[in-house]
Amino acid sequence: MAxxxxxxxxxxxxxxxSLPLAILAIVAFATLTIAHLVRLVRxxxxxxxxxxxxxxxxxxxxxGRALGHYHKDQTGPYIIxxxxxxxxxxxxxxxxxxxxxxxxxxxxxTHLSIIKxxxxxxxxxxxxxxxxxxxxxxxxxxxKGGQDSANTGKNIILAGLFIQIVLFGLFLVSAxxxxxxxxxxxxxxxxxxxxxxxxxxxxLYVASALILVRNSVRVAEFxxxxxxxxxxxxxxxxxxxxxxMAAVMAVLFWWFPSMVCPQPGAQGRGLMSxxxxxxxxxxYELK
Numbered sequence: 375m376a377x378x379x380x381x382x383x384x385x386x387x388x389x390x391x392s393l394p395l396a397i398l399a400i401v402a403f404a405t406l407t408i409a410h411l412v413r414l415v416r417x418x419x420x421x422x423x424x425x426x427x428x429x430x431x432x433x434x435x436x437x438g439r440a441l442g443h444y445h446k447d448q449t450g451p452y453i454i455x456x457x458x459x460x461x462x463x464x465x466x467x468x469x470x471x472x473x474x475x476x477x478x479x480x481x482x483x484t485h486l487s488i489i490k491x492x493x494x495x496x497x498x499x500x501x502x503x504x505x506x507x508x509x510x511x512x513x514x515x516x517x518k519g520g521q522d523s524a525n526t527g528k529n530i531i532l533a534g535l536f537i538q539i540v541l542f543g544l545f546l547v548s549a550x551x552x553x554x555x556x557x558x559x560x561x562x563x564x565x566x567x568x569x570x571x572x573x574x575x576x577x578l579y580v581a582s583a584l585i586l587v588r589n590s591v592r593v594a595e596f597x598x599x600x601x602x603x604x605x606x607x608x609x610x611x612x613x614x615x616x617x618x619m620a621a622v623m624a625v626l627f628w629w630f631p632s633m634v635c636p637q638p639g640a641q642g643r644g645l646m647s648x649x650x651x652x653x654x655x656x657x658y659e660l661k
Contacts, residue, residue, distance in 0.1 A: 386452045387442060388606045395608070396440035399616045403433035406623040419632035421472040428465030429623055435459035436616070453517040459615065460513045460531065460592075463585050464506040464538060466622055470578055470585075471498035473631040474549050477571045480634050481564040486555040488548055501541045508534030528596050535593050542586050549575060549582075570633055577629040584618040584625075591615070 407429030438454030475495040478484045484491035512530030591614035595604045604610050
């Protein structure tokens, strides 16, 4: 493939970005994002907003790659795709973290969490926000051009990715511990078959594993130099980033997090009502 023009001796692309692959990713993420928006509006599950924004970032990021096919020497499209694709999983993670907290409250089992429930969301989401801005800042520094900026930005991105990996590790320990304890000591609310808390936790495990795989591959990419195979070839970003992130959105669309939103007894007190999301699956909304 052709080598991209460099900026201050720093090569933006080591290949010509594929237009068909970029268009395929744009269509996939745009479709999934619109579908999530419909569910978000219908169920009013505001804690799913980061998931929607992450999908929007993905779609726009791949627009940047499509533009890069024609303007591979311009930093504008490169900055768009570099930053937005990089930070999107942190937004997906925010919704995943908040879903676990709601599952705990919905089953009236917050006492089974290894982290106090009132601190659970704050702890993970705060760490996620830090990871988001660290990765975004690193991507912005790389996009300035120049080898020194590239090296600095790469190290900052690695720090952000490591933060996210550690957070996901702690999250999975918290979720699995809670899951195990609740199965051994079920609450009356957890026995309610209309509340699919266990299925939702399994979905969170799948989504978390996909993001962990993606982050691990991106770490492997950034620890190597610009001449490494993963930096010289384009297919890994689609196989290990676009595909897993689209899968996360698809899984969380089918098992939308609003399914575990109701507070124990809230529906009986007239505070919440079931809402159809337009796709044959229920959710809950505040009255």
